[in-house]
Amino acid sequence: MGKISVYRFLSAGCNGCDVEVLECLAPRYKLADLGVEVVEKPEEANVLIVTGGGNIKGKEHLLKIYEAINPPKIVIAIGNCALTKEIFDKGYPMIGPPDQIIPVNYYVPGCPPRPQAIVKAVADILGAGIKEAEDYWQAPEGYRGKHEFDSEKCIGCGACAQICTADAIDIIDGPDRRIVRVNYGHCSFCAFCQDECPTQALRLTREYHLATRDRQTARVINEVNLLNCALCGGVFFPERQIDWALKRITMEKVPAYGEFSGEILNAMKICAKCRRNIGNIREAKRLLSKLSEKVR
Numbered sequence: 001m002g003k004i005s006v007y008r009f010l011s012a013g014c015n016g017c018d019v020e021v022l023e024c025l026a027p028r029y030k031l032a033d034l035g036v037e038v039v040e041k042p043e044e045a046n047v048l049i050v051t052g053g054g055n056i057k058g059k060e061h062l063l064k065i066y067e068a069i070n071p072p073k074i075v076i077a078i079g080n081c082a083l084t085k086e087i088f089d090k091g092y093p094m095i096g097p098p099d100q101i102i103p104v105n106y107y108v109p110g111c112p113p114r115p116q117a118i119v120k121a122v123a124d125i126l127g128a129g130i131k132e133a134e135d136y137w138q139a140p141e142g143y144r145g146k147h148e149f150d151s152e153k154c155i156g157c158g159a160c161a162q163i164c165t166a167d168a169i170d171i172i173d174g175p176d177r178r179i180v181r182v183n184y185g186h187c188s189f190c191a192f193c194q195d196e197c198p199t200q201a202l203r204l205t206r207e208y209h210l211a212t213r214d215r216q217t218a219r220v221i222n223e224v225n226l227l228n229c230a231l232c233g234g235v236f237f238p239e240r241q242i243d244w245a246l247k248r249i250t251m252e253k254v255p256a257y258g259e260f261s262g263e264i265l266n267a268m269k270i271c272a273k274c275r276r277n278i279g280n281i282r283e284a285k286r287l288l289s290k291l292s293e294k295v296r
């Protein structure tokens with residue numbers, strides 16, 4: 001498309017993304033060099049930039065603005081509230097995200113997105129190239145962007161999901177696999193998950209170009225195998241987590257237990273339900289020796 005005239009609308013958010021949008025207009029970020037102008041009235045715009053999660057009070061206003069903008073009526077949702085409502089998700093006046101109210105064409109995840117991410121997303125929409133030096137794009141040391149799993153290290157323990165106050169990580173158990181899914185469109189990029197991970201399997205990279213046409217793709221996943229209970233056969237625990245725990249017990253914590261590692265491993269392969277059904281120590285011992293014979 002040719003020249004784009006942008007009208008901005010904040011629909012319930014903290015204002016952080018709105019500030020980043022304005023920053024894009026500063027000479028340093030050169031959004032204006034792409035032929036983009038920000039206009040005062042929706043009737044003068046052909047692109048609408050929406051930030052915020054979308055609330056009851058702003059609904060009519062947002063609908064009127066969308067009605068008023070000119071074709072091709074492109075809507076860009078900037079920031080994670082505009083993708084998923086993020087931290088405002090459970091707020092009683094929230095009815096968004098904005099694509100529940102008006103059609104949205106592009107999403108730019110982030111909390112808030114870097115100005116460069118917004119500029120690149122707009123340039124991509126325009127089909128324009130940006131010739132900028134490497135340092136224009138470089139994120140500073142310690143910047144927290146898209147997550148990355150080390151699938152060799154992840155044991156599927158779910159500690160990352162438990163610590164995440166934004167509910168951005170799902171643990172989904174299938175018939176034989178556990179999926180650990182980071183929905184970074186819900187994320188505030190606090191890095192608590194990275195700090196909590198016992199195996200340093202999860203880290204936040206410096207990648208911040210996350211624009212997408214489909215907000216369901218704002219995800220990173222890892223899969224681990226689940227183990228069947230040695231008694232009832234039901235799926236209950238990640239295989240790697242058991243190996244990891246066994247190594248910690250027998251190698252780091254109590255090396256003297258090393259020679260009993262087989263028995264310990266067998267005990268760990270019994271699910272909580274079956275363990276509760278074991279009546280006494282004598283029965284537990286009998287079951288464990290039976291299991292040892294089975295694996296021999």
Ligand code: SF4
Binds near residue numbers: 155161180197200202
């Ligand atoms: S990423 Fe780390 S904390 Fe999360 S499930 Fe994997 S091992 Fe556990």
Ligand code: SF4
Binds near residue numbers: 168
């Ligand atoms: S960085 Fe990790 S813990 Fe923090 S909000 Fe995002 S997914 Fe949750």
